[in-house]
Amino acid sequence: MSQRIALVIVIAALGLPFWWFETNNVTNRNDETTQGQVVDDRGPVTGAIVRIKGTSPFVESDSEGRFTLLNSLGGRVTAWKEGYFIAGSPARNPTIRLQALPTEDSEAYAWVDPTPDPSRPANCGNCHAAIFDEWNRGGHAHAATNRRFRNLVEGTDWHGRSGVGWNLTKDHPSGVSVCASCHDPGKVATLFSNNKTLHAPHGVHCDFCHKIQGPGAGEFGLTHGKYQLSLLRPSSAKHQLFFGPLDDVDRGDDVFSPFQKDSKLCAACHEGVVFGVPVYTTYSEWLASPAARSGISCQKCHMAPTGRMTNIAPGHGGIRRNPATLGNHLFFDGSQIDMLRRSLELESTVRRLGGAIEIDIALTARNVGHRVPTGFIDRQVILFVEGIQNDHPITALHGPRLPDMLGKEEAGRSGKVYAKMLPTSNGLAPTPFWNADPAALIDSRLKPGETDRFTIRFPSGVERITLRLVHRRFWKTIAGEKGWPGDEQNIIERTLFPPRL
Numbered sequence: 001m002s003q004r005i006a007l008v009i010v011i012a013a014l015g016l017p018f019w020w021f022e023t024n025n026v027t028n029r030n031d032e033t034t035q036g037q038v039v040d041d042r043g044p045v046t047g048a049i050v051r052i053k054g055t056s057p058f059v060e061s062d063s064e065g066r067f068t069l070l071n072s073l074g075g076r077v078t079a080w081k082e083g084y085f086i087a088g089s090p091a092r093n094p095t096i097r098l099q100a101l102p103t104e105d106s107e108a109y110a111w112v113d114p115t116p117d118p119s120r121p122a123n124c125g126n127c128h129a130a131i132f133d134e135w136n137r138g139g140h141a142h143a144a145t146n147r148r149f150r151n152l153v154e155g156t157d158w159h160g161r162s163g164v165g166w167n168l169t170k171d172h173p174s175g176v177s178v179c180a181s182c183h184d185p186g187k188v189a190t191l192f193s194n195n196k197t198l199h200a201p202h203g204v205h206c207d208f209c210h211k212i213q214g215p216g217a218g219e220f221g222l223t224h225g226k227y228q229l230s231l232l233r234p235s236s237a238k239h240q241l242f243f244g245p246l247d248d249v250d251r252g253d254d255v256f257s258p259f260q261k262d263s264k265l266c267a268a269c270h271e272g273v274v275f276g277v278p279v280y281t282t283y284s285e286w287l288a289s290p291a292a293r294s295g296i297s298c299q300k301c302h303m304a305p306t307g308r309m310t311n312i313a314p315g316h317g318g319i320r321r322n323p324a325t326l327g328n329h330l331f332f333d334g335s336q337i338d339m340l341r342r343s344l345e346l347e348s349t350v351r352r353l354g355g356a357i358e359i360d361i362a363l364t365a366r367n368v369g370h371r372v373p374t375g376f377i378d379r380q381v382i383l384f385v386e387g388i389q390n391d392h393p394i395t396a397l398h399g400p401r402l403p404d405m406l407g408k409e410e411a412g413r414s415g416k417v418y419a420k421m422l423p424t425s426n427g428l429a430p431t432p433f434w435n436a437d438p439a440a441l442i443d444s445r446l447k448p449g450e451t452d453r454f455t456i457r458f459p460s461g462v463e464r465i466t467l468r469l470v471h472r473r474f475w476k477t478i479a480g481e482k483g484w485p486g487d488e489q490n491i492i493e494r495t496l497f498p499p500r501l
Helices: 003-014 018-023 129-136 147-154 175-183 185-190 263-270 282-287 298-302 336-343 476-482
Strands: 033-040 049-052 058-060 066-070 076-080 087-090 095-097 212-215 229-231 242-244 254-256 271-274 277-281 344-353 356-365 380-389 392-394 415-421 451-459 464-472 488-496
Touching (some): 087 095, 175 185, 175 271, 263 282, 263 298, 277 282
Parallel strands (some): 242 254
Antiparallel strands (some): 049 076, 076 087
């Protein structure tokens, strides 16, 4: 048996993937063990997590800081313990020296720009190009510059005209800082200058998220954004600090943080009661869901690995890793509409009964860890059900009808709306949450695992019935007033034909 075949068998027995063998510079094929010690400035470190970089098996250092890795096959050995930076050493009788983290957060710290720029080598995107591209296509990157967000805060429309529609700054100027704490957490106090000039264009950026060491001391939902998070920023740029989900990145400025995979990290911005109104409730919805009871975090679904990324910093010190360990930074598994389609199941049956045509409908929220829809209070999922005869819509004889909240063109048509609804006193249009009465809130959204069943009856002459399930980011009347394009996404479209007589 050749040496290479024998080594491949050993790798398979250890559970090491072949990409690890091919890319981690395994040079000493006769090594059976690696022994070493983890120390800090005071002596041996007990309970440090020690592993061969890029692999899953690990051991903990003993009371003398010593460890033994079986069948290490060379490579680098890394170690980490809470309160320390990650450190590493070549796998030949290594002594790994851990450095303690700073004890105080430096508010004077200047954020690292995420944008790739060769003239600024510290910028995140220079080394992490694929991650930057994912993040840059997502909502976090544009949280402060999103035009719809700006229009609502400033009272402008899509084309920048002022004095159009909802206007947070005019109605409740104190609410601007609440919004900024999530939409622009790096510069909360200066999101707007005279409500027009943006100071921080990067929204929820790389360096902010990777300076989060844990939850803050406030109450989820009542303490918002950055104020619900504990940050740790270095006092000097000479020694950086980045919290991340991998415990073997041993550049010298990286720290492993289990909190990076904790739903509480998301809760800081995705759970918010503002002016007494539950504007964001995704975290509390998750807490009440089967997903939470099964230990499935927000990140498990929204940062699901794409399977395409194998190196987070190719050409800049990164190593090839198991793609299943590298989460996406778009925060959608595919896209928003992909995830919506996977989370909603629409069943329908048409029959003739007693001189009429009936359609039984069941809409179920499946494989989802929160209500559908979730997020900002004004999002909706709407099911339009329409009977057609001679190419003209026919009014249903019985069944649920769409509310006035959808506007004159759609109110009264057959169907259902799944949303948080804050009607005005006359019920004709929604009202902004900052002017709403919390007691007026109607929540018709689907809970995880819940099925909504109902029947609609049409006259016997109906030739076909169309079902259209859509997602809207905002109420149609308000989107129209603001001039927002493309505010509707089709989730499911279906046409059914009644049985012949």
